[in-house]
Amino acid sequence: MLILGIESATMQVGCAIGGHEGVLALFESCRGKRHAETLTPAIEFTCRQANVTLDEISVVAVDIGPGLFTGLRVGLATAKAIAHALRVPMIGIPSLDLLAFPVRHTSRLIMTVVDARRGEVFYAAYRAVPGGVQRVSPHQLGKPADLVNEIEAGREDVLLVGDGALRYADELGSTRGVEMAEQWLAHPSAAPLVQLAHAKALREEWVNGWELSPLYLRKPDAEINWITRDSR
Amino acid sequence: MTMLGNVRPHRPVNADTMVLGIETSCDETAAAVVMGGTEVLSSVVSSQVDLHARFGGVVPEIAGRAHVELITPVIAEAIVEAGVNDSRIDAVAATVGPGLIGSLLVGVSAAKALALVWGVPFVGVNHLEAHLYASFLEDPELELPLVVLLVSGGHTMIVVMEGHGRYRLLGQTIDDAAGEAFDKVARFLGLGYPGGPAIDREAMLGDPEAIRFPRAMLNDGLDLSFSGLKTSVVNYVRKHPDVSTADVAASFQAAVVEVLVIKARRAAVAVGAKGLCIGGGVAANSLLREQVLDVCTEDGLRAFLPSRSMCTDNAAMIAAAGWYRLRSDGPTPLDAGADPNLRLPVIL
Numbered sequence: 001m002l003i004l005g006i007e008s009a010t011m012q013v014g015c016a017i018g019g020h021e022g023v024l025a026l027f028e029s030c031r032g033k034r035h036a037e038t039l040t041p042a043i044e045f046t047c048r049q050a051n052v053t054l055d056e057i058s059v060v061a062v063d064i065g066p067g068l069f070t071g072l073r074v075g076l077a078t079a080k081a082i083a084h085a086l087r088v089p090m091i092g093i094p095s096l097d098l099l100a101f102p103v104r105h106t107s108r109l110i111m112t113v114v115d116a117r118r119g120e121v122f123y124a125a126y127r128a129v130p131g132g133v134q135r136v137s138p139h140q141l142g143k144p145a146d147l148v149n150e151i152e153a154g155r156e157d158v159l160l161v162g163d164g165a166l167r168y169a170d171e172l173g174s175t176r177g178v179e180m181a182e183q184w185l186a187h188p189s190a191a192p193l194v195q196l197a198h199a200k201a202l203r204e205e206w207v208n209g210w211e212l213s214p215l216y217l218r219k220p221d222a223e224i225n226w227i228t229r230d231s232r
Numbered sequence: 233m234t235m236l237g238n239v240r241p242h243r244p245v246n247a248d249t250m251v252l253g254i255e256t257s258c259d260e261t262a263a264a265v266v267m268g269g270t271e272v273l274s275s276v277v278s279s280q281v282d283l284h285a286r287f288g289g290v291v292p293e294i295a296g297r298a299h300v301e302l303i304t305p306v307i308a309e310a311i312v313e314a315g316v317n318d319s320r321i322d323a324v325a326a327t328v329g330p331g332l333i334g335s336l337l338v339g340v341s342a343a344k345a346l347a348l349v350w351g352v353p354f355v356g357v358n359h360l361e362a363h364l365y366a367s368f369l370e371d372p373e374l375e376l377p378l379v380v381l382l383v384s385g386g387h388t389m390i391v392v393m394e395g396h397g398r399y400r401l402l403g404q405t406i407d408d409a410a411g412e413a414f415d416k417v418a419r420f421l422g423l424g425y426p427g428g429p430a431i432d433r434e435a436m437l438g439d440p441e442a443i444r445f446p447r448a449m450l451n452d453g454l455d456l457s458f459s460g461l462k463t464s465v466v467n468y469v470r471k472h473p474d475v476s477t478a479d480v481a482a483s484f485q486a487a488v489v490e491v492l493v494i495k496a497r498r499a500a501v502a503v504g505a506k507g508l509c510i511g512g513g514v515a516a517n518s519l520l521r522e523q524v525l526d527v528c529t530e531d532g533l534r535a536f537l538p539s540r541s542m543c544t545d546n547a548a549m550i551a552a553a554g555w556y557r558l559r560s561d562g563p564t565p566l567d568a569g570a571d572p573n574l575r576l577p578v579i580l
């Protein structure tokens with residue numbers, strides 16, 4: 001069973017192909033934000049390097065965010081169209097989960113932090129469990145200061161990972177008991193996406209393309225303004 | 233199924249060539265299958281009007297979110313309605329601009345992905361050029377040169393089409409689009425959204441000569457301006473709070489239509505056009521249709537008034553324009569993106 005993984009939730013865009021043998025081929029680029037230009041040729045390239053034709057793909061996995069809205073939509077639209085054309089199911093995995101998986105070999109509490117722009121971050125907490133990680137908090141949106149408060153209240157050693165952690169490294173890194181993960185782990189990768197999706201696919205935990213939506217965690221501005229206007 | 237990297241042997245583009253068109257430039261998610269550039273086998277349009285109505289205009293982020301939800305179901309419906317299999321599609325065309333970037337990218341991404349899986353060419357289409365091709369969908373025998381008055385919430389331009397891919401921009405709005413003026417005035421008058429149909433309805437009950445609103449730039453060439461008109465409507469109503477809304481709507485509409493028709497007629501005379509065509513959402517306005525017809529009869533021009541569904545944004549026009557572009561320029565590379573400010577490719 002081969003999985004095509006598509007990842008475009010942050011400044012990075014990537015894709016990977018893998019299955020029970022692990023990741024067969026991986027493409028990643030974080031040069032600029034030309035997700036739409038890069039993604040389709042990247043999938044074509046990755047297939048060719050893995051010596052796989054698209055009709056051998058059994059499941060299309062995609063990072064559903066949270067992250068940058070336009071990038072997410074490029075990934076979701078591409079993934080849904082491919083799954084539809086191949087008549088295969090889909091598996092959606094949150095960006096914050098993808099960040100936690102590669103750093104699971106730690107005894108610290110893992111907090112993954114994705115830059116949400118406008119002075120805010122998306123974040124969630126994870127604990128290592130045999131074979132993977134388990135999320136122990138909801139996916140949240142808040143200011144870096146909110147995250148600092150949570151870390152301090154937890155009184156536990158924490159490993160921070162993600163582009164949001166890097167962006168607010170001054171503020172977050174000086175918190176007691178905090179260690180920062182390496183820079184090359186700061187973007188969710190299509191490699192853990194394929195691995196996590198493969199495990200889910202073995203359990204047939206997939207959905208139809210039309211059931212999959214991005215995890216935005218933030219309402220459109222117009223709706224926020226509308227609600228505040230209504231309550232005035 | 234297809235082999236990756238082996239695009240199907242390049243088939244000639246002819247009357248059998250079937251193009252799947254995808255349109256997501258604004259607030260309609262649309263897909264259509266068109267054969268030979270003219271025969272519409274299906275045209276599905278999923279409008280988001282209800283999602284944007286309470287905001288009185290299109291909200292880009294809400295539009296982008298809705299496109300992601302709707303894109304594959306709409307494409308699937310278009311193919312089923314056309315009564316063909318995926319394997320019969322020879323090319324996938326999508327709007328690459330102009331429009332809202334977050335919306336455009338959904339359609340472009342889906343189209344490129346389908347082209348990749350099916351091993352067929354992708355064709356990037358200019359939305360404005362597609363509006364010109366909408367007229368050919370209903371009348372492939374249209375005679376050239378043809379003057380097209382393209383009026384919607386996003387565009388207001390007068391173009392002469394001299395041949396396939398040969399256009400000249402004769403005039404355009406220097407500020408608001410005509411449809412935008414309709415939306416703003418309708419919102420100000422409390423008539424709801426979208427403004428075009430609302431004003432059209434209300435105007436039927438009013439006197440178009442009740443108020444003499446200014447006709448901007450009437451004697452200066454072929455460019456247009458609507459922001460001053462909107463301001464005078466607002467000022468007039470503030471000064472005369474008891475005025476009948478129907479009279480304001482009718483007088484405003486009369487002013488917009490008079491300017492549009494005079495300019496389009498002047499353009500047709502200037503280039504020796506054989507016909508005059510209207511397109512875009514405002515082309516559904518009943519007064520505009522009536523007056524274009526009158527002018528054409530007087531001047532011996534062929535009037536072309538496409539049906540409302542072909543005037544407003546749809547994917548059949550994208551598939552049609554895609555067929556012509558594929559025939560003239562070949563496929564668009566898969567590393568193409570979208571351009572929110574794309575202009576009509578005009579000859580000088």
Ligand SMILES: [Zn+2]
Nearest residue numbers: 359363384545
């Ligand atoms: Zn349009």
